[in-house]
Amino acid sequence: MIAEGFGTNYSGAGLGYQLASxxxxxxxxxxxxxxxxxxGSRTVISWYIxxxxxxxxxALLFMPRQAPALTASHGTVPSRSKIASSPGAL
Structure with a gap:
């Protein structure tokens, strides 16, 4: 979830993770x-948690949602064989 929130900017994901800690x-x-x-009550600690x-x-509800990059039009991730056989695949 953290990596998805920052995309390919891994320094942002690492910084967010460490600052949260x-x-x-x-x-x-x-x-x-x-x-x-x-x-004098442990119940209050539970309410704090x-x-x-x-x-x-x-915060999770306000987090922007990102779609996976390889999602096909019908909502599933294509198999490796379909990716390899597609035009322009390496």
Missing amino acids: VIAGGPAPLIAAAILEHT VGCCAVAVI
Whole structure:
């Protein structure tokens, strides 16, 4: 999904993946510890995780959808033999 979102720009995919790890994954244990310290309840930590999942689902819904490059007109990917026998194939 990450590679599809950036197409052939692999540096963008790598940068997005690494920044997501630092921004979302890095402070998550610290946030969970702070929630537990202030509330004394592990249930609130669960709601924090549910909230993070909701943000991810919303971001996924707004992510642009890209069609596969080799999709045939009827919605399936052509076989290797059809690609190799097509005009202009190497």
